[in-house]
Amino acid sequence: MIRVTNLIKNRNGAHILRGVSFEVPPQTVLGIIGGSGSGKTTLLRCLNGLERIDGGVIEADGLRLEPNLSKHEYHRRVNELRRKVGTVFQHLYLFPHLTVLGNVIEAPTHVQQVPRMEAEKEAYQLLESVGLKEKARRYPESLSGGEQQRVAIARALAMHPALLMFDEPTSALDPKRSAGLRSLLRGFVERGHTMVVVSHSIGFLDGLADQLLYMEAGEVIEFGETDQILNSPRDPRTKDFVEQAK
């Protein structure tokens, strides 16, 4: 589904990503772990085109994103990439002036020009799948943190992305709700979605991610099957991180 080769990102002369490579097969989940400042979030922002890449290649469904493209062509491909990728931010950034339903149908009706009735019908289905059908007419401010997060998921899913990306999805959730979110996401994978989940909670990724990627200072230290990374890490740095996280 998505393949990243030797991805490089510099900011103000600092090397944020120093040649990151990995591949996520369709209908699988990649968990990205690492300490603060390891470059996890920047990697995510490169994958959805919020940051322009300085080196390497991002390939998704036959689309190639490279730094040496003209500005116009790069922009065009980023827009195409964004149609395949849905993102749920750590801070969610719901639209506070719109209702829950308004948040979900905003992009389908105004970007894809889906008729409003049709968009609403689908939005209700999506909200039902995240357990928020009853709160469709409420404003985000009146919802709990967990509910707001599920609105953000529904909003991303409304654009039918093949790939879903999450940045620290459990940072505001208690353990019980984390487990609920994990089974919700697992359900989406079974229905055909591919996922990239950035988290520092190994407990959350255990049982969700098929592969894990451990980063440190903009470099991939270890990339492999979840079981292998968690139980028999090859690199001592991965081992240290996993043991401390447990």
Place this chain on the structure above:
Amino acid sequence: MQHRRLQKLFALSRIPAVLLLLLGSAFAQKPLRWGADPSGGAPYVYNDPSHPDQYVGYEKEIVDALAAAMGRPAEFVPSDWETLVSALQRKSFDVIVNGLEPTADRQKQILFSKPYYIFQLALTVRSDEQQIHSLADCQNRTVGTLGNTAASRLLEKERIPMKGYADPIAAYRDLELKRIDAVIMDVPAEVFYVSKNPKLKRATEPFFRGTYNIGLRKGDESLKSEVDTAIDKITNDGTLETILRKWGLWNDAQLELRTPGKAEQKNTEAGYDITSAVFNWREAIWRLARAAVVTVLIAFGSMVIALVLGMFLAIGQWKGPRVVQWLCTVYVEFFRGTPVLVQLLFLYFGLPTIGLAMPGWLTALIGLGLNYAAYESQVYRAALEAIPRGQWEASYLLGMSPLLAFRRIILPQAFRIALPPMTNDFVSLFKDTSTAYAISVWELATAYRELANASGQFLLLGVAVSLYYLAMSLPMAHLARRLERRLQRRDAIEAVESEVA
């Protein structure tokens, strides 16, 4: 059949029809637009206290007589004494009739007709004054008079300490209150204000000799000859004398202007008396209400300009190319850094010199709009910058273009933040419309000055005018408070968001 009857009708009414035609052609004539300052303008031209909606005054009657002699309707354009000459030059009206003396400096700027009144100066003191019997006795006293008049120049020449006033009523009041020791004024004003006031008296018989002439634009020679002919006509047929006698302004000096008129008019002398007239409050309140409508229109019109232009300025300053950013900043700093009064005067008197003359109300509307656009742009900018960058990014990731994200996501949120300060600005814009009086726009503050000067009812009229302003600004302030409460609710959302983080 019907056609025939019409023909018959026409034949029957031929003589009146001709008369009508003649009358019609008189009204079809261009009106004689004349400018004068009606505030504190008694007895020249001022608001009739018993009919505040109408202007009266001996000069008004003279103009009406002149206009009739010229076969034109007269149209009065209320203006401000200080700016009469500039207003004439920018074609706000065609002639000045306001007791204007043809001084050498004015003659450099405008044309003058032949004189229609010969005036003298009167020195007024308090009734109990013992020491002042002539201007020479005032050497070490303070004498009040109007600025930029023959009297003020005489005082300057004699090196007598002088205090300038905008209108006679204020000068005579200060004399009564012993703030000054004497007042020197043209006889018409002196007759009007002093003759019925037992607390004041003439220090000596009127002295000095000067003339009142009608001011015209340079190059308006044909109008000048038309006006001169009309002056000759009303001086010779006795109309002028009748008017002057009615107002108690007739004296033998005026004989210079004319051949002697009918003898029986000599015993109709009577001073026009303001103090006995009852001030008509109902008409005054109604007049103020109409002035308030002008104020409201100027305020709303300029707010629309401010909101639209302010938005462009904010976007230009915020996201525009560097040159645009720079230009917007220069604009904002210029309009915020100079007084709105100066801007209005510039627009009103400065622009006509490059051929761009607008009526006063439009100048006020545009001027205030341009000024407030600078303030609104900063309100918008602050509001736009207060929207988290994540709102933009979330919109982009959903496939929105920058324009769509701005229109659908950013602007509605920014608008909610900007509304309370915007309404506050609107309230102060309401009050700033009063600066329009400087460019002779007839709005609430102007109407107050005009009516209060005519009636002396500064206190009660002031209360009435304040009530008008409050009736307009209080609902606005109330709205601002309600919106602020809504903004506080928005802060609660941000609190939840940061909790999630």
